Amino acid sequence: MAKSKGDNLNRSLVCLCAAELVMMINTTAFNVALPNIAESLGTSMAEQQWIVSSYNLVFAAVVLLAGFLGDRLGHLKTMLAGLGLFVIASAIGLMAGNVPILLVSRSIMGAGAGIVIPMGQALLGILFRGPELSRAMTAWAIAGTLGVPFGPLIGGTLTATLGWRGIFGFDGVVFLAVIAIILMNVPRINGSRKSRSLHVPWASVAMMFAGFTLFSAGLVNAQHSILAVNAWVPMMVGVVLITGFVLYDNNSRNPLMELGLMKDPSFASCAPALMMLNFSMYGIIFIMPAYLETVLCHDALVGGLLLMPLVVASIVGARMNDWIVSRIGSRGTSLLALGCLATGMLTIGGAMWWSNGMMEQSTVMIGQLMAGLGLGAGQPAMLTWATGRVPIEKSGAGSSLLTVFRQFGSIIGVGIFGSIQSGLYMRGFRVLAQSNGLASQSAGSVTLDFQQAAEFTSLTSDMIRQTASRAYESAITGSFAAAAAIIVVTLGIVALISRKTSR
Structure with a gap:
């Protein structure tokens, strides 16, 4: 019985690490396709920067909401929804004929990443406790690290043979496969989930989303000049909104963030x-x-x-x-x-x-x-x-x-x-x-x-x-x-x- 349980946990670990690996491959593979995208769509340097940055901006904005929903709906269910967003985004990117559509695709992928990473870590914390947790986190870290060098290699090969849209086609197929193996191998365990309000604190979500987006946008613009108005003004407004979010959410009866x-x-x-x-x-x-x-x-x-x-x-x-x-x-x-x-x-x-x-x-x-x-x-x-x-x-x-x-x-x-x-x-x-x-x-x-x-x-x-x-x-x-x-x-x-x- 113990051996069977151990085998099930090992399969779960492999599946969760596979999700982390393919997501990191997706993150780093896309960068090598930028020159091909610039040639195909005629994008400027600023547009290329925002194509990359949109992923990180939305990622940061949805992370806390993902944790809120995961603790109420179930971490595995929420993670699968995040992986599903990658499939949807891949289909949109595959058909993208201009920069705005490409921005939508990358933003949806950022939302998916903002859900998958914390839910993967949460599932590891539930499935593994004590010394086994360290082993699981080590495997998770290695999977993420391996995605860094494999991403450019796979992205470069796909771009050279199929063009930049080949990356989106690859993503769609791979993420569908990851969803399938997780459904078959990861147990539907949601911890000791108690009855908790599913009412989403939209005021907290709005302040957090706007604050992180403005602060991040200011930092992106600061790469050119930190004294530029489009750099320090968004950052200052973002800081004010983030501070307001923390104060408001900390005193809320239905907090988005567990500051405790x-x-x-x-x-x-x-x-x-x-x-x-x-x-x-x-x-x-x-x-x-x-x-x-x-x-x-x-x-x-x-x-x-x-x-x-x-x-x-x-x-x-x-x-x-x-x-x-x-x-x-x-x-x-x-x-x-x-x-x-x-x-x-x-x-x-x-x-x-x-x-x-x-x-x-x-x-x-x-x-x-x-x-x-x-x-x-x-x-x-x-x-x-x-x-x-x-x-x-x-x-x-x-x-x-x-x-x-x-x-x-x-x-x-x-x-x-x-x-x-x-x-x-x-x-x-x-x-x-x-x-x-x-x-x-x-x-x-x-x-x-x-x-x-x-x-x-x-x-x-x-x-x-x-x-x-x-x-x-x-x-x-x-x-x-x-x-x-x-x-x-x-x-x-x-x-x-x-x-x-x-x-």
Whole structure:
């Protein structure tokens, strides 16, 4: 009987991890299709940015609602609805003939992701308890990590053979298959769900949705200039709405968000720690491709391979999680993970000071390995530490609240890294160009400056590329140092909040 129960749980774990894997493949596969979409639909750079950003904006906006519904309707039922949204979005994307329809498709996919991730974590917290929960969270983390390198590979192959619509066709078929295997293998367990009001607090939903959307939109615009009106005004209004939402929802008889969970120091410590994991990962993925492909003159495939140390180290760190936790506990592992992230950031930034190209790239690889170990070991330890403290009847709300922090980390990772990197690059390019007797005006990015360099004579073209490369490397040093400082401050906050918790 025990063996049969164990086999059923293992099948459930495989199915839930499969959902996480294909969703991460979907997230990263789409980015490689952007040039093909731009050529097919004639999209501008701003339109491409919003096609990508719409996914993250809607994701952040629906997470808490997903937890609310999951704790009342059932976590498995809610997760299947989220997977169904991916199928619907795939059909819309497959038929999209213009940018607005494509935006609708990606927004629906963002809603699906905002449901599937917290419900998957909630189901793991219900199905697995004690030491088995750590094993389950480790498998979940590895599945998500594997989706990062497989996404561009699958997306590139589909785009090259079938065009960008091939990605949507692939998504539709795969997500239908995932729904089928989950229906056949994951037990319909909803925890100790009590009779709770299904009345949706629409006022909270509206304030939360508007607040996150405006703040996220401001951060997207801040990548060009944080002082621009379309950057700081939406962010300020978003902060006001988010604050109003928290105050209103906290005093509501039918809250959308279970803020009471933050009273537990272990849960409260994990929230900012998990935010830093996504902050780091998305920041690195946002900044490094231009360095690896444009500055170092590699194609997209080689550039992707040069990011593999981060992915491999993440998988190794996740596999080492149980061993590390058994020696220093979840709290110690979480703090160690943040320390590794900060060290990795400083190492990558410091690598730009080397004048020797081989030393520079070797040091970047070491920095990726350090950051990857932190990402891999930290995620399952933090999720286990937090999820183990959540009552089963609040599993959906707890997972959603943690996912909100993680998604917020993704948004500010791109926004902060992008803003600092852009500002430092433009300033550095201007100073270096003036000292070399070149025009001091940058085109706005290292990729565009490299493209414009082709319009000049060979000598001038080489000087522009060298100037752009040095400016970008210098900007990496500044932006990664700033990121390391933010992580160190968060590490101190986590250590302070959790100082009285057990291991």
